[in-house]
Amino acid sequence: MAFSILNTHIIRLPPPSSPSASPSSIPSSNPKYPIQLRICRPSASLSDMDVISSPGLYPLHRCKTLHLVRHAQGVHNVEGDKDFSNYLSEQLFDAHLTPLGWQQVDNLRKHVHETGLSKKIELVIVSPLLRTLQTAVGVFGGEGYKDGINVPPLMVENAGESNRPAISSSDCPPFVAVELCREHLGVHPCDRRKSISEYRPLFPAIDFSLIDSDEDNLWEANYREKDEEIATRGKKFLNWLWTREEREIAVVTHSGFLYHTLSAFGNDCHPSVKSEICTHFANCELRSMVIVDRCMLGSDPATTNYPGKNPSGLDLPSDVADEKLSNDKEGK
Template identity: 75%
Template sequence: MQNSPSGHSSLPSFLAFVRNLRPCGLLKPYIQVRHGQGIHNVEGDKNYKAYLSPDYFDAHLTPLGWQQVDNLRKHVHASGLSKTIDLVITSPLLRTIQTAVGVFGGEGYADKADVLPLMVANAGNSGRAAISSLNCPPIIAVEHCREHLGVHPCDKRRNISDYQFLFPAIDFSPIENDEDVLWKANIRETKEEVAARGLKFMNWLWTRKEKEIAIVTHSGFLFHTLTLFGNDCHPLVKKEICKHFANCELRSMVIVDRSMAGSDDSTTNYPGKIPSGLDLPSDVAVEKKLEKEEPDSGFT
């Protein structure tokens, strides 16, 4: 693999939206999903300081967030995506794990000694029945696709042993430490650090043998990672690649060879935010807060 002209990535640099995942020339198709509405999205939209509150530690989905998950699940099955996905990768935070199992998991769980549930009943105050691990792709949790690390308690994960109790059939083995050693109370990752971590994730993703992978992650992580791609595309395409995700929005993407010219919208994309609700990402809230705090320079 060669470096791109921008110097950002050792991966092929043309990231395109495709209508059909044609086998000729395609290198790595994958699906990106932002989690459903979390309790921190609602309160943070009202008041930025809510992102700093320990009350929203490892924020779980709201009832509306679960409705968004249900609607995305219907779309995934109606569009046929549920039959093509070989692996689901989730960020190890409660809201992303809940979204992953709700969208891509099995049906209702019937207690069987030889089958573990993907999610136990009422996991994370969900009020939901247990979810089966039968007839669905495997789900693994990976640290590299987490949201911005540090400062915001909503982005701090709980111990892996706690998750293993709530989500018995999810594979947490890629995560080395039980406790969250990456999140720091007084240091928040820069945008550049998030993007660099995202690039590591993409390189790791490149090593996977599965043909089609779904990734359930976060708005900030997706936005800053995708800014590294599309620099050789038309500005409108670059803008489309990098725009923020709505809650439970799904985009089908593929990294393709430069000789491929396809740039059509995917027929499996899903607009998310159904039902509509507050979904301001914490990193956007930070930017808005900083803009308000900047002194007037006298220029217009």
Template identity: 70%
Template sequence: MDCSVGTCLFPLHRSKTIHLVRHAQGIHNVEGDKNYKAYLNPEYFDAHLTPLGWQQVDNLRNHVHSSGLINKIDLVITSPLMRTMQTAVGVFGGEGYTDDKTDVLPLMVANAGNSFRGAISSHNCPPIVAVELCREHLGVHPCDRRRSVGEYQFLFPAVDFSLIDSDEDVWWKDNVRETKEELAARGLKFLNWLWTRKEKEIAIVTHSGFLFHTLTAFGNDCHPLVKKEISQHRAQFYSVL
């Protein structure tokens, strides 16, 4: 649709509302924001959240619940990395887990990823599905390499990993960095896949690089001011229709 002039109208029944969430602060972000080369540090492999990151999770969780948004979301999609899954289950998961409900698996076991948090329940919350396509910029940076699905299934028992084809991470290469164009193409592939889902209101927990390069390539059929707006680096949470 050519939206260069005037206002665009999209039929509601052909639209989805997506809530885009950039993961909370990870241990790699603390030094990486000061010195980009810090992202090469192998100690940041599959980086987990910092204490400040968990505070950000709690703040967003309070907003999602107080606004009533938690009751509208049909599905949560998360990148299969520690920091995004911690953010996803912390924000959208159920209340504190108790093991007296033996038929309800926890979304996250206690202290997963050095969280010093209790287990998180999967009761009364939207389903959470891990999808490889919305991972961060692939290659070279150890913080963007994932663990095996088997390890994650132990730490996040009620997260659905069925859409991930390989147990081990075959996407990340230690000597090849995904180009910005390749990342943008992967992002558009993810958005096209999203349209095949039946759910109408979806939260996506992903990464700043993925969001920036995807949304920069997306929206060429929108008004230039809209494209400029969606292509900016963002805070932790925003919604797009």
């Protein structure tokens, strides 16, 4: 599958004042269609035109909008900043959000509601780790859950030492957990997930059906996934994402996954655009991107196009009519 990225929007929300594998069980993709991404700005200065030839123009039904989000601050971020060796600590297994992380979640939630994103997003894809699950439901979930509501909550009260009330699954998009967008696999216990049977009672309304293994069979204690392996996994994820019918999708994932996936793209762009795309994400940062199917491999029909000529009648463009007249004269 060949894609273009038309533009990006970066949202960095300042935090409140505070101290600072060959996975066979993940969704499959079609390897015959490698992804090629090009990132273009809709407007460019004259100096940029040496690098960027022109803006792109594509049919709307061949586009998807992705809202990429890195999880909020986790306890592993705090301990790792103090001493990198702390990432090896079993005490950080499947790290949960800090109180500051939950404040970051609240800030981003306010932003997506104020900008109208909460009404546009049709699907939330989330990495099946505690910190991403908490971030996803906190940002994109419904309002407070109340007993007696006939739908399960996205998150039960105090899930993952959150000290938060339950979060409703009403009036929000569906949530699907996907292993392809997990963080660096291996060695660091903070990147090892709990069993799916442990997550389901904590996040009842999240769909975990695409994860085949209850236990974490992807994480290895003695092997850390290589950067190029993450990039390959990221391309598989984008290929799979394109098979979804939804057009506007939020993805809540991790810094390493985002950085190594996006770093593979944008090499035909102005250096400032390449830098904008490939810079590391801050905690709870959101960037919106548009991906485009440039090879007509997609089969989804256009829903907003209108064929015109109804009722039918003569509708020959003037330049075509002029060309036809010239050809008719030559044929006499």
